[in-house]
Amino acid sequence: MDETPKDAPQDAQDADAARLLHLRQAQLPKGAPLALPLTLASMFQLPGEPAPGVPGYGRADNPTWEALEHMLEALEGAPALAFPSGMAAISAALFATLRAGDRLLLPSDGYYTPRTLASRFLERLGITVDTRPTSGFAEGGFAGVRVVYIETPSNPGLDLVDLPAVTEAVRSAGGISIVDNTTMTALGQRPLDLGADILLASDTKAPGGHSDLLMGHVATRDPDLLAAMRDWRTLSGGIPGPFEAWLLHRSLETLELRFDRMCTNAEILAAHLDAHPAVQDLRFPGLLTHPGHALAARQMRRMGFLLGFTLPSVEAADRFIEACPLIAPATSFGGVHTTAERRARWGDDVAPGFVRLSVGTEPAGALVAAVVGALDG
Numbered sequence: 001m002d003e004t005p006k007d008a009p010q011d012a013q014d015a016d017a018a019r020l021l022h023l024r025q026a027q028l029p030k031g032a033p034l035a036l037p038l039t040l041a042s043m044f045q046l047p048g049e050p051a052p053g054v055p056g057y058g059r060a061d062n063p064t065w066e067a068l069e070h071m072l073e074a075l076e077g078a079p080a081l082a083f084p085s086g087m088a089a090i091s092a093a094l095f096a097t098l099r100a101g102d103r104l105l106l107p108s109d110g111y112y113t114p115r116t117l118a119s120r121f122l123e124r125l126g127i128t129v130d131t132r133p134t135s136g137f138a139e140g141g142f143a144g145v146r147v148v149y150i151e152t153p154s155n156p157g158l159d160l161v162d163l164p165a166v167t168e169a170v171r172s173a174g175g176i177s178i179v180d181n182t183t184m185t186a187l188g189q190r191p192l193d194l195g196a197d198i199l200l201a202s203d204t205k206a207p208g209g210h211s212d213l214l215m216g217h218v219a220t221r222d223p224d225l226l227a228a229m230r231d232w233r234t235l236s237g238g239i240p241g242p243f244e245a246w247l248l249h250r251s252l253e254t255l256e257l258r259f260d261r262m263c264t265n266a267e268i269l270a271a272h273l274d275a276h277p278a279v280q281d282l283r284f285p286g287l288l289t290h291p292g293h294a295l296a297a298r299q300m301r302r303m304g305f306l307l308g309f310t311l312p313s314v315e316a317a318d319r320f321i322e323a324c325p326l327i328a329p330a331t332s333f334g335g336v337h338t339t340a341e342r343r344a345r346w347g348d349d350v351a352p353g354f355v356r357l358s359v360g361t362e363p364a365g366a367l368v369a370a371v372v373g374a375l376d377g
């Protein structure tokens with residue numbers, strides 16, 4: 001059987017998405033609520049000896065997290081652990097795998113906070129940190145690198161890494177590959193099926209989807225890596241709050257609906273932006289002119305909901321963002337509302353007028369009219 005999920009027929013993908021909605025209900029006794037109850041608890045009734053699978057203390061166990069992780073496991077096709085933010089998931093993956101004397105390789109142009117974490121805290125623990133641009137990530141090979149951190153498509157440049165080729169090269173060099181799948185979600189790309197050892201994502205973005213929570217998760221099929229990341233969570237104390245876990249569980253029930261609309265809107269909008277004279281250097285993996293388009297078509301199920309493009313100046317970019325009634329000026333991405341920002345304001349290595357647009361769930365016709373109207377204006 002071909003395990004490559006890209007090749008999984010649409011009906012199989014639809015069946016998975018439908019099953020996700022009925023996961024909880026399938027196990028319920030008569031009279032139980034269909035909706036997940038929120039368990040706010042630090043203590044649990046615990047007479048006699050502690051037992052595996054019985055909640056004992058709230059830093060180690062919580063039934064709301066477990067329900068969320070059950071859903072994440074079904075989504076990712078692998079055991080998953082929930083964390084209070086994407087960075088908490090990233091910290092768990094790095095601290096669970098690295099030791100003094102190891103080398104860590106990070107993208108030089110992806111999400112910037114892992115680089116800051118590495119230079120501020122990992123280097124002084126004796127870890128050597130190297131960086132490399134996402135385009136050409138495999139150049140130079142992976143010999144001597146303990147952990148290779150991959151982000152594809154990268155945020156904000158939307159450059160791609162060939163996941164089957166790179167994860168295989170990392171494995172044969174004796175390293176561990178970690179893939180940040182935040183920009184795609186499990187519905188758009190399946191890094192574990194494409195060879196990654198650890199998958200992680202910020203659920204603050206599309207999985208949460210309503211700009212009201214921060215969460216993250218890791219998933220892996222390696223039981224030792226899973227146990228190490230669970231221990232990191234319990235011992236560092238960086239645990240999710242039950243309420244955020246509950247909100248994310250609720251959000252996951254509509255992820256497929258939102259993601260589908262967002263990706264379709266992005267495709268429609270990309271065609272209009274591509275044809276607009278004010279727009280330069282449009283980046284979207286779905287465009288035939290994107291340098292990674294053929295790779296995207298091989299390893300991604302959808303082309304995502306992020307677009308990057310350059311307007312002539314800082315002023316033109318700010319004017320566009322402020323003039324469009326269907327764009328909220330905000331950082332972060334993946335929400336139901338279309339949002340945009342000039343990434344140079346955070347020091348990303350992009351043109352001053354570079355805009356990252358996160359396409360939301362607005363009806364396509366209204367969105368196109370508002371965006372093109374603001375560009376024309």
Ligand SMILES: *Cc1c(COP(=O)(O)O)cnc(C)c1O
Nearest residue numbers: 085086087111155182202204215
């Ligand atoms: C936002 C983001 C993160 C960090 O997630 P938080 O939930 O903000 O901690 C990590 N990776 C990528 C690609 C991101 O966009």
